[in-house]
Amino acid sequence: MFDYGLYLRKEKFPLIWCSGCGDGIALKAILRAIDRIGLSKDEIVMVSGIGCSSRLPGYVDFNTLHTTHGRAIAFATGVKMAKPELTVIVVTGDGDATAIGGNHYIHAARRNIDLTVILFNNWIYGMTGGQVSPTTPFGKKASTAPYGSTENSFNISGLAEAAGASFVARETVYRPQVLDKLIERAIRKKGFSVVEVFTPCPTGYGRRNKIRTAIDMMYELKGNSVQKSRAEKMSPDELKGKIVTGVLVDTDLPEYTEEYQKLIDRVRS
Amino acid sequence: MVRKERKRIRVMTGNEACAEGAIAAGCRFFAGYPITPSSEIAEVLSAELPRVGGKFIQMEDEIASMGAVIGASLAGSKAMTATSGPGFSLKQENIGYASMAEVPCVIVNVMRGGPSTGLPTLPSQSDVMQTRWGTHGDHPIIALVPSSVRETFDLTVRAFNLAESYRVPVVLLLDEIVGHTSEKVELPDTGEIEIVERQKGDPTNKEYLPYKHTESDIPPMISFGEGIRFHVTGLCHDETGFPTNDSRQIDLLLRRLNRKIERYQHLIIDNQTEHLDDALFAVFAYGSTSRSAKWAVRRAREEGIRVGLFRPTVLWPFARNEVHSLAQKVRYIIVAEMNLGQMAHEVEWASRGSTEVIRINRIDGEPVRPLALLDTIREVARNV
Numbered sequence: 290m291f292d293y294g295l296y297l298r299k300e301k302f303p304l305i306w307c308s309g310c311g312d313g314i315a316l317k318a319i320l321r322a323i324d325r326i327g328l329s330k331d332e333i334v335m336v337s338g339i340g341c342s343s344r345l346p347g348y349v350d351f352n353t354l355h356t357t358h359g360r361a362i363a364f365a366t367g368v369k370m371a372k373p374e375l376t377v378i379v380v381t382g383d384g385d386a387t388a389i390g391g392n393h394y395i396h397a398a399r400r401n402i403d404l405t406v407i408l409f410n411n412w413i414y415g416m417t418g419g420q421v422s423p424t425t426p427f428g429k430k431a432s433t434a435p436y437g438s439t440e441n442s443f444n445i446s447g448l449a450e451a452a453g454a455s456f457v458a459r460e461t462v463y464r465p466q467v468l469d470k471l472i473e474r475a476i477r478k479k480g481f482s483v484v485e486v487f488t489p490c491p492t493g494y495g496r497r498n499k500i501r502t503a504i505d506m507m508y509e510l511k512g513n514s515v516q517k518s519r520a521e522k523m524s525p526d527e528l529k530g531k532i533v534t535g536v537l538v539d540t541d542l543p544e545y546t547e548e549y550q551k552l553i554d555r556v557r558s
Numbered sequence: 559m560v561r562k563e564r565k566r567i568r569v570m571t572g573n574e575a576c577a578e579g580a581i582a583a584g585c586r587f588f589a590g591y592p593i594t595p596s597s598e599i600a601e602v603l604s605a606e607l608p609r610v611g612g613k614f615i616q617m618e619d620e621i622a623s624m625g626a627v628i629g630a631s632l633a634g635s636k637a638m639t640a641t642s643g644p645g646f647s648l649k650q651e652n653i654g655y656a657s658m659a660e661v662p663c664v665i666v667n668v669m670r671g672g673p674s675t676g677l678p679t680l681p682s683q684s685d686v687m688q689t690r691w692g693t694h695g696d697h698p699i700i701a702l703v704p705s706s707v708r709e710t711f712d713l714t715v716r717a718f719n720l721a722e723s724y725r726v727p728v729v730l731l732l733d734e735i736v737g738h739t740s741e742k743v744e745l746p747d748t749g750e751i752e753i754v755e756r757q758k759g760d761p762t763n764k765e766y767l768p769y770k771h772t773e774s775d776i777p778p779m780i781s782f783g784e785g786i787r788f789h790v791t792g793l794c795h796d797e798t799g800f801p802t803n804d805s806r807q808i809d810l811l812l813r814r815l816n817r818k819i820e821r822y823q824h825l826i827i828d829n830q831t832e833h834l835d836d837a838l839f840a841v842f843a844y845g846s847t848s849r850s851a852k853w854a855v856r857r858a859r860e861e862g863i864r865v866g867l868f869r870p871t872v873l874w875p876f877a878r879n880e881v882h883s884l885a886q887k888v889r890y891i892i893v894a895e896m897n898l899g900q901m902a903h904e905v906e907w908a909s910r911g912s913t914e915v916i917r918i919n920r921i922d923g924e925p926v927r928p929l930a931l932l933d934t935i936r937e938v939a940r941n942v
Contacts (some may be wrong), residue, residue, distance in 0.1 A: 301800065315878070318860070330785075330787060331783060331785050331787065333785060334633075334782050337627070347789060347791075347800060347801070349786055351787055352782040352783065352787050352788070353787070353788075353789045353790070354629070354632065354782075354789075354790045354791075354878070355789065355790065355791035355792070355793070355794055355801075356625065356626070356628075356655065356792065357651055357652055357655050357779060360621060360625040360652065362621035362622075363621065363623075363624075363625030363626050364588075364625040364626065364628055364629035364631065365629060366617070366622070366625075366626045367587065367589060367625065367626035367627060367629025367630035367632075367637070368629040368630065368632060368633045369629075369630075369632035370587065370593070370613045370615060370626070370630060370784060371586075371613065371629070371634060371635040371637075372633040372634065372781075372782065372783050373588055374783070375633070375782065375783050390621055391616050392622070392624075393579065393618060393622050396617070396618035410732075491811040493587070515626065530592070549608075549613060552608055553608045553611055553613075556608045556609050557608070557609060557611070
């Protein structure tokens with residue numbers, strides 16, 4: 290039995306998250322991944338922005354930095370540049386990383402700086418009460434989209450891929466054993482890596498969209514997930530509304546802090 | 559090639575002197591975004607920082623630059639950014655974060671005309687109130703304001719020293735004239751420069767509290783990765799660094815944050831004065847405007863007019879006791895500035911009615927000219 294207690298600040302419990310929220314499943318997957326890699330707690334800096342998922346660092350026994358809304362990746366960039374030997378993990382949400390923080394997300398991917406971003410996508414702004422987010426599917430309801438969203442939603446993994454990330458993967462909390470392996474690969478990867486984690490928000494999202502219970506939301510995630518290998522054989526019509534899971538990008542590119550160190554060595558030699 | 563030993567006597571601009579001062583102070587991280595009239599600071603540091611093993615990054619925007627500076631400082635680097643009006647506006651939220659989380663850092667604002675995009679290439683001093691109150695909430699801030707190229711070097715070093723001493727963001731306010739004026743300067747030898755390092759916590763002390771209410775009001779710092787794991791947040795927090803809604807803890811925190819500057823202000827505030835001993839009235843001016851004022855006061859003295867100069871090099875915390883004392887002695891204080899009276903208001907408030915404040919203001923992108931000030935001095939002299 291895995292001892293999560295080794296990594297948790299249990300005195301900070303209970304968690305802020307609602308019953309039925311999937312964030313705790315993702316938290317456990319992150320801890321299993323870190324444990325497998327064998328990183329010491331001192332060498333991990335976990336950085337977050339604002340939102341439900343961004344409260345995660347408060348519960349884990351690492352160097353933890355809870356920043357301003359949308360800016361976790363910017364703060365993390367400073368930490369990583371100052372001390373490249375640290376493993377810097379960003380925990381963020383769909384609103385935090387792709388609305389207010391979208392610029393930092395794509396530019397960190399472009400630089401290919403060695404950060405691991407665990408991006409919790411629950412299609413909603415959970416903490417502020419279920420407002421529409423950049424990933425709310427078209428037509429779905431939110432507290433600020435009472436008649437259904439009239440906007441297209443972001444493909445946020447695709448965004449990271451297009452911007453130049455080294456590693457991009459997507460999974461749902463319905464499959465936690467796969468999720469932790471993807472997170473492990475993302476942390477091990479030298480370069481900018483993203484794991485987009487689909488996680489249910491029964492309180493902010495399910496309730497308004499006729500998915501009555503947390504269990505129903507899990508079944509929804511299960512039913513809508515398609516593994517990448519299978520998705521490649523499906524037509525765009527068949528893929529509509531589906532969550533394509535698995536490793537979407539895994540490529541070796543020059544990493545920013547290493548390149549900068551080479552620059553320092555060059556000008557000083 | 560290792561960083562060449564720079565010539566001590568050189569012609570340089572205020573922006574270049576700022577970059578040189580930062581390196582001399584031990585700055586090893588800069589994140590910024592191009593903006594006129596501050597960009598030369600970033601340009602010089604992009605070349606010089608790697609030569610001393612430091613890091614430079616041009617971020618995607620001003621907000622990110624401020625965030626990266628805070629991250630680097632928490633990881634142990636002396637860190638700085640440089641900007642101008644519109645960029646300074648964008649940085650405000652994260653400047654508040656630095657105040658709240660007590661992260662030492664230096665923000666250079668080379669002031670240009672505002673509001674909005676305003677006058678990108680022309681000087682102003684209209685960000686002095688934004689410097690004090692630009693970010694929301696009651697918060698501490700220190701702001702320094704040099705008037706020459708050499709003073710820009712010195713005050714950049716001092717900005718880092720104050721930031722590291724008091725764990726606060728320090729704003730260095732140049733104006734476009736100071737930033738772009740070229741002057742012959744003699745830089746101090748490395749050994750002559752006083753460098754202050756942040757007070758470090760003991761990384762072997764398992765009882766370490768990152769926000770402990772110590773007797774000095776300034777908790778010692780430990781950097782990320784040094785062996786003590788703790789939490790940093792912009793939320794109201796207790797001594798452990800974790801968020802709290804306990805009203806007693808909130809009150810303790812916010813009062814300490816503000817008190818730590820209030821109680822040390824006598825060590826922070828600095829004013830340069832001339833001819834005040836027997837002055838019947840005074841000119842209050844800072845930044846490039848104070849150079850016009852200095853010339854005008856000296857000329858007036860030659861004409862036998864008993865006027866003196868009060869030139870603060872620290873705007874925040876404001877020298878209210880010193881200005882109050884001055885107001886007891888003189889009949890008028892002429893406050894000259896390139897805005898509509900932002901510091902004049904402070905001077906009036908500190909004077910508490912003991913003297914009359916006369917405002918000289920320019921907001922058209924032109925400096926307050928020495929002759930215009932001399933005319934005002936002569937006119938006031940007729941009434942004294």
